[in-house]
Amino acid sequence: MGLTFTSFEFIFFLGVCLGLLHASGRLSVRTWLLIIFSYLFYLTFGVGGMLVVTITAIVDFIVGRRLGNSLGEGTRKRWLWAGLAANLGPLVCFKYSGFLVEIIAAFLHPLGVRVSLPSHPVLTIIGLSYFSFAGISYVLDVYWERIEPARRLPEFLCYLMYFPKLTAGPIVRAADFLPQFSQGFKITAQDFEIGCGYLLVGAVKKLVIADQLASHVSMIMAAPEHFNAWTLVQGMIGYTVQIYADFSGYTDMAIGCARLMGIRFPQNFLMPYSSVNIAEFWRRWHVTLSTWFRDYLFLPLEMGSRGIRNANFRVARNMIITMLLCGLWHGASWNFVLWGGLHGVALAAYQIYATGRPPQVRRGTGSAFHPGTLGARALTLSVVMVGWILFGTQTLTLAFKYLWRMATWSSDGVALESPYILPLTALMLVAHLIINKDRNLIEELSTYSPTARVLTYASLLLALALLVPSDTVPFAYVRF
């Protein structure tokens, strides 16, 4: 199903794309090349989705142009709503319609009305959530006059359809992406090295770490009633490492692809498991999504409710609403809603705790090995790991069963011994403990001595050659 970043077919596809891009001098030719390659990439996931996203992109472009003209506030609002509807409509139709019908059916059931549920979605559109959120941010930024509307449709299509970010982000803002077009995708030898570095590190995270863990972890997550508590704890920490390695690995590869074309993407993961509080975790985990929710949902909610005098109540309410919708963004299921709710409550509780305390408490500065810092990290990570059980299991029943068996330290059931979970978890935890969380080692590496660089790249290649499991699994976040 579709081209994946870790396949040989994708390496060939990327190589041809880069070759043609660098052979063509004119910006307009490069823009069309990127559009064509993005469509070819998306075609491998199916034709239906391509039509939907193309129509949405054209509507967004028109809405942006109309908002850019000086219109009356009433007309501007109507165009804004048209733009929001164009982006949210496909999401509701193709991603949430089944879930909505399920809720309606549950409400009507006690009244004796039976609603037949569709067995499968009408059309699965890969990357629709990322695409729609990029479109919404564009429409709102133009409406709020933070950016100028895109001048040419090809440029705008390229922004929304750009294949390295199309299926699983990062959610790049137009303000960050479009100006790079006018600069003409300049690429230096250092960009090339850094781009390759991101691709290598991303591939190692995905294939060597995430995929090694996948088989055991998915077995535990799928049937927690069959395993004893210690195995379930291993499953939980294994999934914690797997989901990070999988998604940050994908993002590293997306950043690397873009960098090879002279385009810089924002960072999406900043050592999230080293966070000392849950607010810091959300400043470091899936950064482009959390800042999206902050700027386009939480802050408007805060502004709209600033008449509420009890600040703690106001912030808690808005935080929980935001995180419930953030959970729902990940998928049409109660597991994701509850996962979002858990994080919303944790964020609200933290906010009440942090109110009136010095800023460094919020920002999480201080010695990494201070007992207080270590305790704060452990507490934050515990909340995150409990959340991952809701996130990684298929149903709420399974999630509660999983949590209950761990909480009661159930000794019946199979003890599954995985040779990978504990060593890879230790590796990830040590990395998060000793590496300064504000450093970017992939970018820094290009400034090191040639020997250090060659040794590092050779080690990564060796890991890819020797440690990749025979059965790889799709990137987890593509399904969102």
Add this chain to the structure above:
Amino acid sequence: MISHELKTAILGALKLDDWELAESTVAAEVPGWDSLSHVNVVLAVEKQFGVRFSNVEVLRLTNVGELQRLVNSKLTKQK
């Protein structure tokens, strides 16, 4: 130029004794000015100058200079 009154209102809301605020200063550069404290800053500025901003006016702001210009335009309209 950021006025003394605006600076006092912002720093007061953030419980900061002193911090350099220029026209180009963005919230992320000021300690404690994050999405959680943003509304407190807005409320403090509204109270200091006796003005009321619409939600869209606040959401449009990208730096302290724009906030100063918004305050100035509100005060001019009041006269």
